[in-house]
Amino acid sequence: MSTTPLPAHKTKHLETLHYPIPNTPHILTLTQSQSQSQSPYSSSPSSASTGTTLWLSSQLLAYHLLTLFPRGHNHNHSCRPRGRAIDLGAGTGLTSHILSYLGFRVCATDLAQIAGTILSENVSRNADLLAGIAGASPISVRALDWMAPLPSPSSLWDGGGGGGGEEEEEEEEEKVEVIVTADTFYKQDLVRPLVITIKALCIASARCARGGSGKEGKRFPLVLVAVEVRDRGLLECALEAAAREGFECRRVGDGRVRRGLEAAGVRWAREEWDGGEVWRWVFKGV
Secondary structure: OOOOOOOHHHOOOOOEEEEEOOOOOOEEEEEOOOOOOOOOOOOOOOOOOOOOOOOHHHHHHHHHHHHHOOOOOOOOOOOOOOOEEEEEOOOOOHHHHHHHHOOOEEEEEEOHHHHHHHHHHHHHHOHHHHHOOOOOOOOEEEEOOOOOOOOOHHHHHOOOOOOOHHHHHHHHHOOEEEEEEEOOOOOHHHHHHHHHHHHHHHHHOOEEEEOOOOOEEEEOOEEEEEEEOOOHHHHHHHHHHHHHOOEEEEEOOHHHHHHHHHHOOOOOOHHHHOOEEEEEEEEOOO
């Protein structure tokens, strides 16, 4: 069994993927659907998802996170807690698992038919593995449809069970620090709903921060958007929609993306990830 990660386009035929967590002896086991006959985000109300597969943009995003939030080379040493992160359109959950490894408390979201099947199954399958890594937190899975009204962000962290008390109140006040999404801008009618969802989550997660001048302002979550460019016009449409909603969008340079691959021990030729891009969105407020 080879555990060297391959570009996603070379693994579409595989039902099970094995991904080593960098700098650890641990290997994630991720199941993916081999059927791609229909998009899980089809606008037809009668359509059902046929599942999901791993995409190149998810790989690039997951590995880029390793350079943004390094936790050192000793997996036996706990990394500092980094707060909350939301993965929009989490799919197989690769990016969510890397965020957890890096110390984030992750909410992995997708449509109900994905969240309740492949995504939740992959999270459950790797739960014991994450529990053995110092500083890694359990991943929660929630259904989230960008076409529907956004629920209260705090509900994404509500386990629905008992609990309560001071600890629960403290958790509700904790804000999201990072929002990630990969290969989700591929269809025109999804662009505005997804941008609005990201904006709403940014506003709900704003926290007070004092700048160098001593002035108080709002600090919003970091937003990372990874894409596999199939239609440059559609990407430009998404970037324009984001700009209208108050985001400043900048592409992460290829050199920095490559450093993420190298941090994961991945040595792909440039043509193997051609068309893959990572963008950094900064919300400037309303």
